[in-house]
Amino acid sequence: MKFDPVAVSAYTATTAVGRGHGALLEALRTRRSGLKRYEARRDFAADVDGPALDTWIGEVEGLQSIKLPEPLSRYDCRNNRLAWLGLQQDEFVAKARAAVARYGSARVAVLIGTSTSGIEQAESAYRARDPAGHLPQSFSYPTTLNNFSAPALVAHAVGAAGPTFAISTACSSSAKVFAAAARLMRADWIDAAIVGGVDSLCLTTLCGFSALELLSRDPCRPFDRARSGISIGEGAGFALLEARADAPAYLLGAGESSDAHHMSTPHPEGLGARLAMRGALETAGLAPEAVDYVNLHGTATRSNDPAEGRAVADVFGTTASSSTKGWFGHLLGAAGIVESIVTLLALEHDMLPGTLHTTDLDPDCPNTVLLDNETRDIEVALSNSFGFGGSNCSVIFGRANRTLS
Secondary structure, three states: OOOOOEEEEEEEEEEOOEEOHHHHHHHHHHOOOOOEEOOOOOOOOOOOOOOOOOOEEEOOOOHHHOOOOHHHHHHOOHHHHHHHHHHOHHHHHHHHHHHHHHHOHHHEEEEEEOOOOOHHHHHHHHHOOOOOOOOOOOOOOOOOOOOOHHHHHHHHHHOOOOOEEEEOEOEOHHHHHHHHHHHHHHOOOOOEEEEEEEEOOOHHHHHHHHHOOOEOOOOOOOOEOOOOOEOEEOEEEEEEEEOOOOOOEEEEEEEEEEOOOOOOOOOOOOHHHHHHHHHHHHHHOOOHHHOOEEEOOOOOOOOHHHHHHHHHHHHHOOOOEEOOHHHHOEOHHHHHHHHHHHHHHHHHHOEEOOOOOOOOEOOOOOOOEOOOOEEOOOOEEEEEEEEHHHEEEEEEEEEHHHHOO
């Protein structure tokens, strides 16, 4: 079913390259990466010596010093501090509250994607068990580790009282929030939605990906012949969507699939990716040649990149594409929203980001991958997010002049 275009009225992103979309744009333009070498003593899990991991991470500095306001203090954990920090950028809270005042609190939804949520808080609580094995009384599962704590915090912060829920589908989580919001608008349940995603660094995530032998020893190099894996990062991003509003850009379509090929490996021919991209085109009412740029999932693993490359080449031919994970790392549950914001910045500023750290493209990846940034007039762009278990989502955005013509 074709979407009615949904206005993207405001957006913000906070990652290892900085706070707010201005810092993200500057980093993209200057090709400044926020990745740094992992150290056993770091800002997160600072109460324990971590494992010796030879990898690079995208860490948001200063989260330990962030204080939630008293009405939100019960949500205190690294993940929710990151969410709160992200909300403060680009006057996003004020813009969201204005939408609540405009439509009424019950007509504004809050849809947040997250994967790791407050695991770091649970790790600390586990290390602080008493001799009987009991967790400390200060540990609150519902307001920290629970995936629903982040959307609850956001709803309280902006005063929204419409449908409020979390989507946790691994690395597609915060791309799927766009599709969910569009469905709620089509059903006339809401007039606006605060959509977003947040995921934070923790030892469980790093050690888990290390056990899967998926961590890169160097800054990740998507689609490079010598790529060796992921650089894990953390970040938060949010967007204000409105069913009827003027905006610089619009959500035109979203496609979702669940191919269930394998718990952690994509279908080798990108079956689920193809279904998601074609679904996005169908809901947007667009032919493949209408898309000017594809922001790739591009994790730099040996299996993801060729699978995605084959799927993109099959659907879009030689359309320009790139992976931007070399700037801030793989943000897991926050990847979809932040890379959608990268895509919106590309549309707004006619700037196609290249693929940072990549120098020698893998011939097994047949899609057209940009290495260097390019200045080019683009009107329609697609962003891919693919998760473990074959959960896939592609979203399409268009500039206002293209959407309303």
